[in-house]
Amino acid sequence: MNLPHHPPERARSHGRVASGDERRRVAIPRRSTKGPLDADVDDPLAESAPSIRPPIPQRERVLSPTRSEASPLSPHDGVKSPIVDMPPKDFSFMQDPQAYHVLPATNIPPPFLNAPNVPLVSAPLDVLLQGGHYRLAAIAAARRIVSATAPTDHETLFHLVHVRLACLCLIAEHALAAQESKVLGDLNSTFYRHPLTDAHIVPWELRLLVVRLAALGYGEWRKGIMGYYELARECRENLVKTGSDDGKPLWRTRLRDCGIRVANVLVEMGDLESAGRHLSTLSEAADSRELLIMETLVWLRVGDMQAARRCLASASVIDSDEVVDGTLYALLQLANSEYTNATLSFQALHRNHPENAMITQNLAVCLLYTGHISEALELLLELVEDAPPFHSLVFNLSTIFELCTEKNRDRKVALTEKLASRKTDGAVGWEIANADFKL
Structure with a gap:
């Protein structure tokens, strides 16, 4: 799947234009290019992926139990801070109380609602997250967004919104999370760009979550896929812009992650065969055991046992894991109705x-x-x-x-x-x- 070199919403024009209007930028000649997830000579997916993912900055670890609320908030980007000398902006639109819903409790058994060991909603947010009390953490995050944060403190507001949306997903309230994510508006707007560096000021993990919610919360699967492709295009652009090799592994990892998430959306929309074919192109490019294991699971769901066995055998050649490989072989037997052997x-x-x-x-x-x-x-x-x-x-x-x-x-x-x-x-x-x- 190829994407246009320029976003389709930009209109072609010439001459001097207002710098704040992104839709009226001067058009440049179209260059021949492949889609952001396609493999080519310089495609990071063609290289073997690192065995350990580069550490995510603490601001992106929404559910990390070790981060203290009193600790300094680090920049959201792992390469360099894109928000140095960020001019104050008014983010009070994120503090609208009507944007955050009252969470229903009818789907929770009474013993959980009346348990004596449940912490108070006023407890520190990290304590609630560490204890797995995601409903209370979602409530606490919404309260702090509305009343306990300055409207110009965008770092804290983004962090709390990320906690809120992630916790709603963890308690299976995806529809509510999708509705509440609309408070952010269009994340591709120039409003969310640094006026000097043009770096995006919204944390990467929050942007990924908003794309997922657009697909999952409303069933707009194509919009979710195109959202991941747009993020993948940004990854490729940053790989080209990054002069040193220090920042390239992060953007390679993010690019590969976008490809995996596209396959995940295809699975959720029920197009399992397309998901398997998509993962096969990524695994051929990256020669990754992790991707081959994912492809094996997809083919298992499709019912193509031959393709599943082929992918699992290829994964075992790269590396072997008794638990993972043994479980998948047993599941192959179970899928073939070989219950005794399984x-x-x-x-x-x-x-x-x-x-x-x-x-x-x-x-x-x-x-x-x-x-x-x-x-x-x-x-x-x-x-x-x-x-x-x-x-x-x-x-x-x-x-x-x-x-x-x-x-x-x-x-x-x-x-x-x-x-x-x-x-x-x-x-x-x-x-x-x-x-x-x-x-």
């Missing part, structure tokens, strides 16, 4: 990695498919005791309750009370919705 494979993995919650849950599912319901129930009950509860674990356990007893609602309610009374460790979100308990 059960044996997961049992072998479980013996070697008894602490791995993913392997334990998949083993329980295989035991359920082979008719060993009591063994599956015992495994999941042990997993609830020993590991932080996650959504699919709670859902599968509730399903087995329904298969085992007519009084399954009592068992589900008891499970909600048990999980609401636990001490959170921040590994997963603390609240669990009614839908996960099948209530």
Whole structure:
């Protein structure tokens, strides 16, 4: 997919124009170019991706439990600060109370709402995030946006908006997050550019999240894909502009990430075959095991077992991981309705990695498919005791309750009370919705 060299909204004109009107810039001759995600000689995707992603500055680590609210706010860009000597701007439009909604509580079981160990919403924001109390963190962030931040302190406002939107996504309130993200308006506007350096002043991770919300919250999948392509174009431009090699790894990583996110949107819109073909072009360019594993999962969902096996074999040649590769091979057997073989494979993995919650849950599912319901129930009950509860674990356990007893609602309610009374460790979100308990 190729993009035009210039954004389509810019009108061609000549002569002197007002500097603030982006739509009336002088047109320059169109140069032949490939799309921002296409591979070419200088394409960063053609190089092997680094095994460790460059560290994200603290301002971008929205959910980091280690960042103190009292600590200095660092610039959002990892290369250099684009907001040095930034003239004051009025961002009071982000502080409109009507832009932030009251969060519904009807989808949360009463034991979670009335739990004695729930912190106050006035607790420090980092404490709420560290404990996995994302609903309370979203409420606290909105309150501080509206009343506790100066309208010219754009760094703090962007950080709080990012926390708000990310927490809404973590509690599955994507529609509300999509509506609230509109308070930012058009992030491609010159208003969000530094008047001297032309650097974007909005944190990169927040821009990525806004593009995702445009696709996920309203089902505007094409708009989401084009949004990622626009960000990828910016990555390529910055790779050309960056004179030293210090900043290039960051923009290469961001470019590669945009390509992966395009595939993610294709998966979410149900176009799995296009997602697989798209990932195959990225993996050929980057020769990345991570991308090959993603492609394997996509082909599994499509049902093309031959393509899934081919991708997994290629990933194993680059590097091997007993847990990941073993799990995917077992899932291939499960997808082929080889339930007994899949059960044996997961049992072998479980013996070697008894602490791995993913392997334990998949083993329980295989035991359920082979008719060993009591063994599956015992495994999941042990997993609830020993590991932080996650959504699919709670859902599968509730399903087995329904298969085992007519009084399954009592068992589900008891499970909600048990999980609401636990001490959170921040590994997963603390609240669990009614839908996960099948209530």
